[in-house]
Amino acid sequence: MIDLRSDTCSRPTPAMRTAMAHADVGDDVYGDDPTARALEHATAALLGKEAAVYMPTGTMTNQVAIRAHTEPGDAVLFDQSAHVYLLKGGALAAYAGVLPRLLPGVRGIFQPHDLDHAIGRAHRFFPATIQAPARLLCVENTHNLGGGAVWPLDTLLAVAARGREHALALHLDGARLWHASAATGISEARYAAPFDTVSVCFSKALGAPVGSCLAGTAAFIARARRFKQQIGGGFRQAGIIAAGALHALEHHRPRLLKTHQLAARFAAGIARIDGIALDLATVETNIVRFSLARHDAAAFVEAAHARGLYLLPSGAGAVRAVFYLDIGEDEVDAALRIIGATLAQLPAAGAAPPAAAGAGY
Ligand SMILES: Cc1ncc(COP(=O)(O)O)c(C=O)c1O
Numbered sequence: 001m002i003d004l005r006s007d008t009c010s011r012p013t014p015a016m017r018t019a020m021a022h023a024d025v026g027d028d029v030y031g032d033d034p035t036a037r038a039l040e041h042a043t044a045a046l047l048g049k050e051a052a053v054y055m056p057t058g059t060m061t062n063q064v065a066i067r068a069h070t071e072p073g074d075a076v077l078f079d080q081s082a083h084v085y086l087l088k089g090g091a092l093a094a095y096a097g098v099l100p101r102l103l104p105g106v107r108g109i110f111q112p113h114d115l116d117h118a119i120g121r122a123h124r125f126f127p128a129t130i131q132a133p134a135r136l137l138c139v140e141n142t143h144n145l146g147g148g149a150v151w152p153l154d155t156l157l158a159v160a161a162r163g164r165e166h167a168l169a170l171h172l173d174g175a176r177l178w179h180a181s182a183a184t185g186i187s188e189a190r191y192a193a194p195f196d197t198v199s200v201c202f203s204k205a206l207g208a209p210v211g212s213c214l215a216g217t218a219a220f221i222a223r224a225r226r227f228k229q230q231i232g233g234g235f236r237q238a239g240i241i242a243a244g245a246l247h248a249l250e251h252h253r254p255r256l257l258k259t260h261q262l263a264a265r266f267a268a269g270i271a272r273i274d275g276i277a278l279d280l281a282t283v284e285t286n287i288v289r290f291s292l293a294r295h296d297a298a299a300f301v302e303a304a305h306a307r308g309l310y311l312l313p314s315g316a317g318a319v320r321a322v323f324y325l326d327i328g329e330d331e332v333d334a335a336l337r338i339i340g341a342t343l344a345q346l347p348a349a350g351a352a353p354p355a356a357a358g359a360g361y
Contacts (some may be wrong), residue, residue: 025239035239052215060231060233066084079140139170200213260286270339
C-alpha cells in the first residue's frame with residue numbers, strides 16, 4: 001500500500017530507533033528524565049520561548065493550553081475549520097468547557113476585522129456580564145484543513161496585534177509549524193513571537209512516533225504542567241520517546257522541503273488528470289486537497305484503496321493526500337497512475353449503484 005492519508009503514518013527510522021534504545025531515562029513525573037528535559041529545552045530555544053513541556057499528543061498540548069488560558073464558560077476564537085475545534089472528539093467542551101466563537105477564514109486564514117466582528121463592541125446599555133468573555137485566540141499554522149496553508153507573516157502579525165487590542169491571550173497550534181518555516185525560510189521563533197503559547201508536534205511532520213511540546217513563559221508552563229498531570233499526561237520514563245522526538249528535530253527537520261517537492265510533483269500530476277479539480281496555488285507545503293469534478297469522493301477513495309493507494313476523504317467532495325519523509329518519487333508516480341486508472345473505471349456520481357454512494361464515511 002502507498003499510504004498518503006496523513007504524515008502521522010511515518011515510521012521511526014533505524015537511526016531513530018537506535019537513539020530511542022539508548023536514551024537516558026528517569027521518572028518524568030518527578031522531573032527526573034534527562035532526555036525529556038533536553039527535548040523541552042531544545043524546543044523552547046527553537047521557538048524563542050522560556051520553557052516547554054513534553055506531552056503525548058498535540059491534542060493534549062492544545063487542550064492543556066486552552067484550559068490553562070481560560071476558565072470554563074469563557075469564549076475562545078478559532079477559524080471555522082480549526083483542527084482543535086473540529087476534529088478532537090468534542091474535547092473543547094468536555095475538557096476546557098469553553099465556548100467556540102468562529103471566524104470566517106479562507107483556508108484557515110482570517111483577517112483582523114474578523115476579530116472585531118466576532119467580539120463586537122461594548123455599550124453601556126448592554127450588561128458586560130451577558131456574554132461569555134472572549135479570552136483566547138487560537139491560530140493554526142500551517143492550516144491542516146486549509147490544505148497545509150501558510151499564514152502570511154504580515155497577516156499573522158496584524159491578527160495578533162488586533163487580538164492584543166481585544167485583550168485576548170494568543171495560542172498557536174503549530175502542529176506543522178516546521179512546514180511553514182521550511183516553505184518560507186521564516187524561522188519558527190519569528191512565527192511564534194507574537195503568541196503567548198505554541199504547540200508543536202514531533203509525531204507528524206517530523207516523523208517521530210510520539211509527542212508534542214507546549215512552549216511559553218516559565219510561569220505559564222508551570223501552570224500547564226498541573227493540567228497535563230490532571231488529564232493523565234504524566235509520563236514515567238518519557239526519555240525513550242523523547243529521544244525519537246529529539247532525533248526528528250535534529251535530523252528530519254532540515255529535510256522537510258523534500259516533502260513539499262513531493263506534494264508539488266503529485267499536485268502537478270493530478271491536475272493533468274481529467275476529472276480532478278485542483279488549484280495548484282493552494283499547494284504550499286506537504287498537504288494536497290483536491291476535489292473530484294464528476295465522482296463521489298468516498299467511492300473514489302474506496303476504489304483507489306482497492307488498487308493499493310490510501311487517501312483520505314476530507315470534507316464534502318474533497319480528498320486529501322499528505323507527504324512525509326518515508327515517501328519517495330516512485331510512490332508519487334505510482335499514486336498518480338492509480339488515481340488515473342481509478343477515475344477511468346469509476347462510474348460518475350449519480351450513475352453509481354446506491355450501495356456504493358457515501359459508503360463508510
Ligand atoms: C493542526 C493539528 N493540530 C493538532 C493535531 C493533534 O495532534 P495529535 O494527533 O498528536 O493529537 C493535529 C493532528 O493531526 C493537527 O493536524
